[in-house]
Structure formats: C-alpha cells, structure tokens
Amino acid sequence: xxxxxxxxxxxxxxxxxxxxxxxxxxxxxxxxxxxxxxxxxxxxxxxxxxxxxxxxxxxxxxxxxxxxxxxxxxxxxxxxxxxxxxxxxxxxxxxxxxxxxxxxxxxxxxxxxxxxxxxxxxxxxxxxxxxxxxxxxxxxxxxxxxxxxxxxxxxxxxxxxxxxxxxxxxxxxxxxxxxxxxxxxxxxxxxxxxxxxxxx
Amino acid sequence: xxxxxxxxxxxxxxxxxxxxxxxxxxxxxxxxxxxxxxxxxxxxxxxxxxxxxxxxxxxxxxxxxxxxxxxxxxxxxxxxxxxxxxxxxxxxxxxxxxxxxxxxxxxxxxxxxxxxxxxxxxxxxxxxxxxxxxxxxxxxxxxxxxxxxxxxxxxxxxxxxxxxxxxxxxxxxxxxxxxxxxxxxxxxxxxxxxxxxxxxxxxxxxxxxxxxxxxxxxxxxxxxxxxxxxx
Ligand SMILES: [Fe+2]
Ligand SMILES: [Fe+2]
Numbered sequence: 110x111x112x113x114x115x116x117x118x119x120x121x122x123x124x125x126x127x128x129x130x131x132x133x134x135x136x137x138x139x140x141x142x143x144x145x146x147x148x149x150x151x152x153x154x155x156x157x158x159x160x161x162x163x164x165x166x167x168x169x170x171x172x173x174x175x176x177x178x179x180x181x182x183x184x185x186x187x188x189x190x191x192x193x194x195x196x197x198x199x200x201x202x203x204x205x206x207x208x209x210x211x212x213x214x215x216x217x218x219x220x221x222x223x224x225x226x227x228x229x230x231x232x233x234x235x236x237x238x239x240x241x242x243x244x245x246x247x248x249x250x251x252x253x254x255x256x257x258x259x260x261x262x263x264x265x266x267x268x269x270x271x272x273x274x275x276x277x278x279x280x281x282x283x284x285x286x287x288x289x290x291x292x293x294x295x296x297x298x299x300x301x302x303x304x305x306x307x308x309x
Numbered sequence: 310x311x312x313x314x315x316x317x318x319x320x321x322x323x324x325x326x327x328x329x330x331x332x333x334x335x336x337x338x339x340x341x342x343x344x345x346x347x348x349x350x351x352x353x354x355x356x357x358x359x360x361x362x363x364x365x366x367x368x369x370x371x372x373x374x375x376x377x378x379x380x381x382x383x384x385x386x387x388x389x390x391x392x393x394x395x396x397x398x399x400x401x402x403x404x405x406x407x408x409x410x411x412x413x414x415x416x417x418x419x420x421x422x423x424x425x426x427x428x429x430x431x432x433x434x435x436x437x438x439x440x441x442x443x444x445x446x447x448x449x450x451x452x453x454x455x456x457x458x459x460x461x462x463x464x465x466x467x468x469x470x471x472x473x474x475x476x477x478x479x480x481x482x483x484x485x486x487x488x489x490x491x492x493x494x495x496x497x498x499x500x501x502x503x504x505x506x507x508x509x510x511x512x513x514x515x516x517x518x519x520x521x522x523x524x525x526x527x528x529x530x531x532x533x534x535x536x537x538x539x540x
Contacts, residue, residue, distance in 0.1 A: 133425050134422065134425070135422065136419070136422040136423070138419060280487065280491075281483075281484075281487040281491065282484045282487050282488065283480050283483070283484060284480055284481045284484050286430055286433060286434075286481070286484075287430065287481060287484030287485070287487070287488065290426045290427065290429075290430050290484075290488055291488065291492060293422075293426055294422070294423050294426060294488075294492055294493070295492075305426060305429065306429050309426065309429045309430050309433055
C-alpha cells in the first residue's frame with residue numbers, strides 16, 4: 110500500500126518546516142499544498158494510506174473529500190492556528206497540532222496514523238525468517254540478552270543461540286545494530302514509541 | 310596467486326593491483342618512479358625492503374601471510390605503518406564515504422526510511438571506529454614504543470589487556486554491505502551507490518589486513534619482548 114502525507118498550510122515556512130520534520134522518518138511521499146481546495150486534484154487516489162495535516166479543518170472542508178476518504182485510508186491532523194483559539198479538536202480528526210507542538214510529538218502522531226496498516230502487512234514481509242526467528246530477532250534488536258530472551262519466549266538459552274545463528278546465516282548480518290536495522294526495515298519493531306536511533 | 314619479488318619493477322606491481330597505491334603512499338613513496346625496481350626505490354627512500362615486500366604481498370593476497378618473516382621486523386616499523394594507515398582512514402576513506410552516503414541520500418527523492426537507518430548505523434559505526442583507533446594511538450602504540458625504547462616492563466599494563474579489548478571493526482562494514490545490497494531498494498542514484506559500495510568493500514579489506522597485522526604480528530612481537538624483560 111502506498112503512503113502519502115499531505116501538508117496543507119497557507120504559510121510556506123510552516124509547510125516546509127513540517128516537511129523537514131517528517132520526511133526523514135517516513136517511507137511516504139510528502140505533498141505540500143497551500144490551500145485545501147488543491148486536494149481536489151488528488152481525488153482519484155485509491156487504496157492509499159493518507160495522512161492529511163490541514164490548516165483549520167472544518168466539517169464542511171472534510172465533506173468535500175468523501176470520495177478520497179472512501180477509496181483510501183485517510184487520517185486527519187488539524188493544524189490549529191493559535192489566533193483561532195479553539196480548545197477541542199474536531200471529532201473526526203485523529204490529532205491536532207499548533208505551532209507549539211514539538212517535532213517528536215508530531216512524528217509520533219503521524220506514525221500512529223500510519224501504524225494500523227503497517228501491522229497488517231507485517232506478515233508478508235521478511236519471509237526469509239521463521240516466525241520464531243522473528244520473535245528472537247525482535248528481542249535482540251530491543252537489546253535483550255540471550256538469558257532474558259530465553260525467559261520471555263519460554264525456550265532454553267541454547268535454543269536462543271541456535272536461532273541467532275540461523276538469523277545471521279540467513280541475513281548475513283552479524284552485529285546487533287545491523288540486525289536492529291534489519292528488524293526496523295522489516296517492521297518487526299514498532300518504531301512508534303521508540304526512536305530508532307536509540308536502538309541502532 | 311602472485312607473490313611480488315624485490316627485483317620486480319614497481320610499475321609492474323601497481324599495474325597488477327592498483328589498490329596498492331595507498332600502501333605505497335603510507336611508505337612515503339610517490340609516483341614518477343620510472344622503471345625502478347622495488348629494491349632500488351626502497352633504498353632511495355630508506356625503507357626496509359623486506360618489510361615493504363611483506364606488507365605489499367600480504368595486502369595483495371589474502372592467503373599470503375609469512376608470519377615468521379613478519380615477526381622479524383621491528384615493532385617501531387610496524388607501528389609507523391599502522392599509524393599511517395589510521396590517518397589514511399580518517400583523512401581520506403571516511404570523508405569519502407561520508408560524502409558518498411550524503412549524496413546517495415540526497416539522490417533519493419522519496420526520503421526512504423531505509424537509507425536513513427543506514428545513515429544512523431553508519432554514523433554510530435564511525436564513532437566506534439574512532440574510539441577503537443584513538444585507543445590504539447593513545448594507549449597501545451605508546452605502550453609498545455615505550456617498552457622497546459626503555460626495555461623496562463610496565464608495572465600494571467601488559468599488551469594482553471589490549472588484546473582482550475581489541476574489537477572487530479570490520480564486521481559492521483560487512484553488515485552495512487549486506488543491508489544495502491540485499492535489503493534496500495529505493496530509487497537512489499545507482500552510480501553513487503556503486504561507488505559507495507566499492508569504497509566500502511575496499512575499506513573492509515584494508516581494515517582486515519590492518520587488523521591482521523595488529524593481532525598476528527604486533528601483538529606476538531610485543532608479548533615476546535615482555536616475556537624477555539620479565540625473565
Ligand atoms: Fe588499528
Ligand atoms: Fe585495531
């Protein structure tokens with residue numbers, strides 16, 4: 110499934126700022142628009158995972174894009190301009206942000222918006238490892254020792270070691286940080302709540 | 310497998326394996342050596358010909374490792390070569406890899422997550438390598454030099470302390486290669502990626518050779534000196 114992130118805001122520096130914050134973290138195409146109406150040009154999209162960060166979203170605005178919402182998995186993030194002074198986010202928006210929102214917070218929100226579909230596709234990827242090997246790899250990447258992994262999976266340390274040997278043989282990757290990158294690339298680790306830089 | 314001899318023309322050697330060019334530079338040999346043989350050039354530059362040939366041949370052939378011959382050389386000679394190699398890595402190889410990786414990432418219009426992860430991995434690796442080499446430059450080499458020059462054993466430190474700490478710094482380069490070749494397929498500039506991978510592979514090979522000289526030559530030589538002094 111293709112992913113797109115729309116950044117819709119009248120201010121160029123805000124558009125580009127959000128783009129800079131998000132682009133290195135997501136494997137998604139980012140499209141920057143000045144006005145919500147420009148979204149119409151994308152109504153033909155089908156079967157995509159879409160996050161729309163829009164300026165002062167209203168129910169009427171969203172209703173113009175029903176087709177987009179029926180044919181795709183769309184999540185809205187409302188960008189509230191401070192001067193508008195709105196306390197509550199709109200019910201149909203997953204999150205809202207302001208100029209006070211931090212970069213990491215925003216990354217987490219977008220990652221949560223994209224998260225659901227990622228989990229569904231997880232099983233189709235990284236076929237080269239067995240289910241058990243993936244479990245072991247995940248725990249290795251999270252920094253656990255063989256002993257802890259054995260306890261968590263109710264297997265012997267010996268079995269853990271032999272799984273690790275197989276993982277390295279299959280992937281050709283020996284170091285823990287290399288295996289961590291592999292695990293992240295294959296979505297074995299939920300990078301929503303963990304900064305990948307801390308793991309690698 | 311070809312073993313070069315001291316009567317070979319240096320041109321012939323370079324023509325066979327141009328990856329030896331940086332090795333020449335580490336000995337202070339520059340191009341423009343006409344038709345001279347290795348021996349002639351070593352004499353001119355005041356280089357121990359036997360040592361030069363041993364280094365060139367071990368670098369050229371992975372299987373070639375004349376351990377007994379290598380063990381006849383002075384630790385000071387070996388350290389000088391190892392130091393030049395270290396500085397080559399940081400003044401040339403690493404900046405080149407930095408540049409290629411930056412260009413590779415910039416060439417990918419989709420901002421693919423994979424390359425970003427590779428970048429994080431590479432940066433952490435670089436830090437580790439720096440620590441590894443700093444430790445050798447600041448602790449290990451001065452220790453050996455001091456041992457050779459004063460002929461006095463150190464009261465608390467022996468080379469075995471270092472041997473235990475000597476980590477494998479090539480392994481992660483190999484992992485990086487696997488990740489890029491097997492698991493990342495974004496739309497980057499393939500020529501830049503090729504350059505990056507070729508530089509990476511050469512670096513990996515150079516480091517292997519370097520670590521082999523440290524582990525199998527410098528280490529036993531130093532242990533031998535320590536044993537003599539402790540008697
Ligand atoms: Fe070294
Ligand atoms: Fe070393």
